[in-house]
Amino acid sequence: MSGSRDLGLIEFEPGDAGKTARKGEGLVQLRVDQLEMGMFVAALDRPWLETPFLVQGFFLRETRELQQLAVYCNHVWVDPRRNKRGGTSARELAVAPGSDARRRTRDIGEVVELQAPARQGFGMNREPQWRPDRYQDTRSMRDEFNAVRRDLDGFVDEVTREFARVRNGELPTLDNLIAVADPIVASVLRNKDALAALIRIKKKDDYTYSHSISTAVWASMLGRHLGLDRVLIRDLALGGLLLDVGKVMLPRELLAKPEKLSLSETELVRSHVEESVKIASAGGVSPQVLGIIAGHHERHDGSGYPSGFRGDDISLGARIAGLVDAYDAMITARPYAQARSSYEAMQELAKHSDAAFQGALVEQLIQAIGLFPTGALVELSHGPVAIVVAQNSSRRLRPKVVVVLDAQKQPLPEPQSIDLQEASRKALHIKRELPPGAFGINAEDYYL
DSSP: OTTOGGGSOOOOOOOGGGOOOOTTSSOEEEEGGGOOTTOEEEEESSOGGGSSOOSSSEEOOOHHHHHHHHHHOSEEEEOTTSOOTTSOOHHHHHTOTTOHHHHHTTTHHHHHHHHTHHHHHHOSSSSOOOOTTSSOOOSOHHHHHHHHHHHHHHHHHHHHHHHHHHHTTOOOOHHHHHHHHHHHHHHHHHOTTHHHHHHHHTOOSOHHHHHHHHHHHHHHHHHHHHTOOHHHHHHHHHHHHHTTGGGGGSOHHHHTOOSOOOHHHHHHHHHHHHHHHHHHHHTTOOHHHHHHHHHTTOOTTSOOSSSOOOGGGSOHHHHHHHHHHHHHHHTSOBTTBOOOOHHHHHHHHHHTBTTTBOHHHHHHHHHHHTTTTTTOEEEETTSOEEEEEEOOTTOTTSOEEEEEEOTTSOEEEEEEEEETTSGGGTTOOEEEEEOTTGGGOOHHHHHO
């Protein structure tokens, strides 16, 4: 995509969390009831997108992971070369069906019954079945906006402090990052639009820190829309916060350079992903979060880095992170690129559906955020200026708005609420999205 170096693709050699293996390359097929802790699960009997596993290729470390595998898979492929010591080897189990592993996991059948509704979240067919109605807003837009606006500056300050620790040679404090990720996820689950509207209105000047918060919010929104569980959504938020932590190790003048980068400069900028993985790993984040960081510059058509994975070989978490990372980069002004409107960014992403980005996931992002997202300032067809306050999921070009300026761009005595989907409003439509603060409007005032 033109005009945005942050849509570039990153090259590095990831650790175990970012790797996967293809069936047949020294792998052993096992039934789920034959698995043991410490085994490396390299491939599944279905696309990764149809499961809750955000990392493609992982060590079995928790009973919960084994239970989830039992829900979604009949058999998997393990890599005996990467198994942790202390367990029965995969090859031994492969020739010993009905071994003790089966008896030790006999209660998995009960778990399958308890977790059966989770199947509906992803479906068991090749094309996933999304559940956008899994979560319902429990707090009004106004109430959540007012509640979370007091926290946003604190979120940015905390991320800034953690990044400063890294620049000084220290490790980020995982508890402090979780203290940012958890409130972000909680807010998005209470109301899907309030925090997103707030960060759109209050974009900070420092791109690195602002981008980290924004990416965490967009990823959480998309995770909620897809019906992921809260643990996975928090992994997405933590991954979003840490995608660019490695950039603090690069010269600031390089990141702010408006001219085209040289080949050596490009390679240096690309190194920030490897640095981000190292820093996050040393900071104690989970393999799931490391996988999100490691793979967010892979691309659906195989054109990405570092491994050229394509399609289902890229974990769902990395696909989500890569998509929202690109979206936020486009809607944010940087020294080498002007900010695009959200509508323009969505058009660009749609143009690359099933090329750089998975088409089904782009469609879900558009549904989750909206073509004219909540909090956006827009000009209507006959001249008035309005703020988008709610989405109409069936008519994404016709959201609910509050008109604040008349056709001559003068303030109305009282803001006027309009649902552009209503039949009586068919002749009225959104002409264009305006930059935040246009005509001196502070959208935050109208939410307060």
